[in-house]
Structure formats: C-alpha cells, structure tokens
Amino acid sequence: MWVLLSAILVFMMTASVGLLEVGELGEDISQSLLKGILITGIGVAVMAFIGFNTAFAPTIDGIIGNPFYTGLFLGGFSTHVTGIISGVWWSMTSTYTGTGLTTGTYFLFEAAFAAVTFALVAVIALKKLKIEALVAFAIVYFIFIWNLPAAWIWNPTGWMYLMGVRDFAGGLVVHAAAGATGFALVLKIWQEERKKGLERSPQSTIRINPGMLTISILLLWVGWFGFNPGSELALTNETTVVVLTTFIAAAMALASTMFFQYLFKRSNPGLLYAVNGILMGLIIITPLAGYVSPASAAILGVLGGPLFLAGERFFGRFKWFSDPIGLFPGHMLGGIFGITMIAFFTQNAFAAASGAANLPNGLLFGGGFAALGQLGLEVFGVAVVMSVVFVLSYATISLIGIATHGITTDYKKEGIIS
Helix, strand or coil, rough: CCHHHHHHHHHHHHHHHHHHHHHHHHHCCHHHHHHHHHHHHHHHHHHHHHHHHHCCCCCCCCCEECCCCCCCCCCCCCCCCEEEECCHHHHHCCCCCCCCCCHHHHHHHHHHHHHHHHHHHHCCCCCCCCCHHHHHHHHHHHHHHHHHHHHHHHCCCHHHHHHHHCCCHHHHHHHHHHHHHHHHHHHHHHHHHHHHCCCCCCCCCCCCCCHHHHHHHHHHHHHHHHHHHHHHCCCCCHHHHHHHHHHHHHHHHHHHHHHHHHHHCCCCHHHHHHHHHHHHHHHHHHHHHCCCHHHHHHHHHHHHHHHHHHHHHHHCCCCCCCCCCHHHHHHHHHHHHHHHHHHHCCHHHHHHHHCCCCCCCCCCHHHHHHHHHHHHHHHHHHHHHHHHHHHHHHHHHHHHHHHCCCCCCHHHHHCCCC
C-alpha cells in the first residue's frame, strides 16, 4: 500500500511539471497540460507493453532486461505470471531487496518514474517540437532510452549495480539523464532553426502566473514524498529518515537560493527563485536521500542555492537553445552534483538501512580510500550514462526528423517568431 500510494504521488508529478510551465510562461503555453497527460498515458502503456521488462527483468549480460521475461503487457492473458495473482516480482524476493512487492505494484511505481523523467525532458520542447515527433520519441524512450540506465543501476543484475554504482532515487537515472536527452533534443532543434535562417534560437518570455506557479511547486514537493521515500520500496523507520532528508534539503535550498540571489541583486528575489530553490534542493538530495543524515541534507540544501544560481548564469549565456524551466542548471547540474556527493556524505548505517550496506562512509565521515573509490564509480557512471543517453537520443530524434520531414513546428503559426 505504501508503494502504491507513492506511485500515485509520482504520477501526479508528471502533470505538475506541465503546471510549472504554465506558471512560469503564462496561459498561452497551456498545451503543456496536454503534453503532460500524453506523456503519462504513453509511459504507462509502453512500460506495460515491454518497457518494464527491458528495465527491470533479469538482465541479459547486465545490459538490458529480458524483454520477454513476463511476455507483453505484464504477462498478457496468462494467469500464471509470478507476482500477478500471487507471489512477488523476482528482484523483490529475499534474495535481493526482500521488500515483497508484487509485479503490479513495482510496475506502477517504476512506470511513474519513467513518465516523470520524460516530462522533465519535454520542458525544452515548448511549442517548438511537433507533437507527432514528441510522441514517436516517447515510445522509443520508454522502450529503450530510459530503460538502459535503469537496468544498469537499479536492476540488481545490472552491470553498473554489480560494480557498485548507486543512485538512491534517480539523480543520474532520472535528472541527469533527462538533461542528456534534453541536450540532444535542443541540439537537433537548433540545427533545424539554422536551416530556417535563424541566427539565434527564439527565447521564451517569462510571464509568471503566481497562483499556478505556487500550486505546481506544492504539488511537486508533495509528489517528492512518493519519489524519494517511496524508493525505500517499503515503509520502515528509514523511510521516515528519507522524508526528513528530502524536506530539509528542499527547505534549506529555498533559503539559500533566496539569500544568495538577494546578495547578488540587493532586491527581493521573488517567487520564481523560491520555486527554483525548492526544486534544486529536491533534485540534489534525490540520489542520496537514503544514505545521509538530516544534518547532511541541510548542508547539501545550502550548497544547492549558489550551485543553481551559478548554473543559471552559465547556461543563460548560450542563445542557441531555450531552457526557461531550468532543465540544465536544475535537473542536469543538480543531479550530477547530488550523485557525486554520495562519496562525501554517505553514512553506512543509513545506507545499510536503505539496502545499500556495501556503501562505505563518505570522505567527510572517515571513508578514506573506499570513499575515493566510490567517487570514481559514481563519476564513471555519470560519464557513461550521459554519453550513451545523449547518443541514443540524438540518433532517435534524427531518424524521427527524417520520417516526419523535420521535428520543429511552423514558428510563425505557433507565434514563436513574427
């Protein structure tokens, strides 16, 4: 019941990302709501069809889950699939996590994660990407692109998992990988914009809707209650610790972002920076929420403020893409930072309670050479996942562009240019 509730909260986050776009960019971008609904529906359908298997079935040589492990649609018409009527999903048995989740429960939780990851990717599409291109890309994404990092890191037979790479709730599998896919999409969009004769990519105008922006961040913050604590895959004492680390990191990053932005500008930072501060704290704590103490979460949250502001200024210098919702300075940068912090802030007692007993104490807690080795593993994981996801995403969207005679919309018709 706990994991089912968590899955529902994470599903809510996909639509909330659409509300976040509307809150930042105004009501004329209301197709963001349709985009969120489409992503949710496609994610559930494709993950049920085959994507859940390719990510979470026993892997083939540690690379990809066996696509035919349960058959299509979680066993199709069969009444004998383990974990449907009785039994548990193979990796939830005592041999692995021991949480006892059924196939259906674990499927819903991970399908929600896949959907919200692509919702993060799609924030850079706005009105520039054809809806048919987005849908076609989403199908491939939920079969293959999202699934490979999940199979490598979250599947207990994945090659990176067996090496020792850890990512509690998705700093790399979700946030950083979403940034890699987003970068592939904006690169292809820019290539088509140049062919249209544009010297710079049209930028979206920030038109804040305070009510919608506030509702969206509250829904996302509540949704993260399922995202991180739900990743314990059981309701235990450690689950409560994860609630604390998640919420404390968000609160401290909110205060940090507002404080440092005030120092820079000497004026009220406003609602937008409050929202981005909360998001940055949530993103940073995601990959290590089950491995650290509440005090460590507070420190990580404080670091999130200047990190986001520096990332915003760095990525804001580039005019060949538009990223008004902050995929790159928020999700990509925050995800990479968070996963590398595993090697600094982990305390083995917390990690063991979250099922990661092999994680050493971090460098700040006397981990020594073992912690340095963990840092090397996490950096290696980031480099491989980001590279592979970018290449696969760019190849996929390029092929879709050939099939659909370009992936970008008519900018004049959409009101992007006059």
